[in-house]
């Protein structure tokens with residue numbers, strides 16, 4: 001049975017008409033948080049972007065469904081807070097369980113809303129703001145020449161068309177040799193068609209990376225984390241988000257996020273490591289059994305657990321170097337933070353930065369820079385934490401088995417430092433605090 005949190009979907013966002021054999025200023029591929037935020041931002045700036053997704057909406061996305069800090073700020077800027085709050089569940093706190101009787105509660109606002117509803121609210125808002133949406137699957141085939149009815153047309157012929165002007169009259173700098181033509185399929189009929197655009201944002205997440213094997217990528221990074229979640233009904237006395245840092249998942253955790261009416265988004269996930277094979281479904285089963293035992297009650301899956309990947313660490317920021325006018329946003333770029341996550345908010349933010357970079361190029365704000373140069377610089381400046389190197393080091397050290405055990409034992413279970421872990425998770429403390437000489441000595445010689 002599919003989880004039914006609400007049947008009141010806003011206006012159904014399905015196929016809004018074909019975008020076939022057309023010239024576009026801006027094409028965005030993938031209607032997750034990253035793709036929708038970039039298209040919405042551009043539509044509000046007066047452009048007429050086209051957005052395609054292989055799925056008909058509303059569609060599910062395997063996720064913990066918790067939209068926190070950064071995500072909420074972006075929703076506010078789009079005037080979407082009311083819609084999201086009305087459909088979702090408000091959280092004020094999160095509880096970090098670092099051992100059986102060792103937990104910390106932190107003030108932390110967030111909203112729990114199944115992605116099926118959340119993404120549909122975003123998409124409906126984008127369509128209402130003028131984004132042209134169409135259900136199409138990008139195949140990964142991309143040409144630097146125009147394709148007309150399956151025949152290549154030399155790029156220079158495109159200059160004689162009226163292409164490049166959006167419905168609002170903003171001109172995308174004249175179409176020419178930098179255009180790309182992408183091959184797309186109608187997912188139902190598999191009918192092939194082509195879309196030519198000057199600027200392209202690819203925001204296809206990280207569940208269908210096969211498209212990138214057809215592109216000329218540079219050091220394309222695979223997903224580095226895996227997680228699994230389902231919707232479970234039980235009379236657990238849990239009203240705020242709970243995270244459990246279990247040793248078998250480290251670096252990773254399991255979670256319980258209440259959605260109301262005794263329905264919980266329950267899941268677990270961790271870093272993909274060569275040294276271990278995580279059976280996430282088994283971990284989740286054991287976690288559910290332990291939780292039922294803890295609260296002396298039973299429950300049932302409303303929607304059984306499904307697994308999905310995550311990509312963190314901005315690992316693909318430069319992967320499309322060879323395509324100066326195409327950029328990756330969201331998890332296809334690796335926008336999620338290692339360790340502390342926040343994927344929805346990070347995807348929304350990277351989408352906006354991608355859109356701002358296109359706006360800057362079209363308005364010639366930085367005449368000597370390419371689109372990908374402007375984008376990369378801004379992501380480095382605005383998204384990477386100031387303690388990024390320490391963060392990466394921390395993440396790396398946790399993947400070395402002996403050190404991982406050591407850190408788990410001495411830090412995660414230490415009664416002296418639960419607040420440190422909480423503060424690192426909420427990015428208040430820099431992870432290099434743990435590696436100060438004082439702390440290393442403390443963890444080595446004191447219990």
Ligand SMILES: Cc1cc2nc3c(=O)[nH]c(=O)nc-3n(C[C@H](O)[C@H](O)[C@H](O)COP(=O)(O)OP(=O)(O)OC[C@H]3O[C@@H](n4cnc5c(N)ncnc54)[C@H](O)[C@@H]3O)c2cc1C
Pocket residue numbers: 029030031032033034035052053054055061062063064065066067068136137138139203204205206207208211226227228229267269307308309310329330331332336341342343344345347
């Ligand atoms: C189990 C799990 C739990 C998580 N929990 C949380 C959480 O609680 N909070 C949080 O903030 N983050 C969470 N995340 C991370 C979050 O889900 C992602 O960071 C976020 O969805 C990334 O957004 P995106 O727009 O980059 O990609 P996605 O949301 O994956 O969207 C990509 C879109 O591209 C479309 N697409 C893919 N391929 C093609 C193609 N070839 N052609 C056309 N369209 C295509 C897809 O249909 C999809 O609509 C979780 C992730 C997992 C796996």
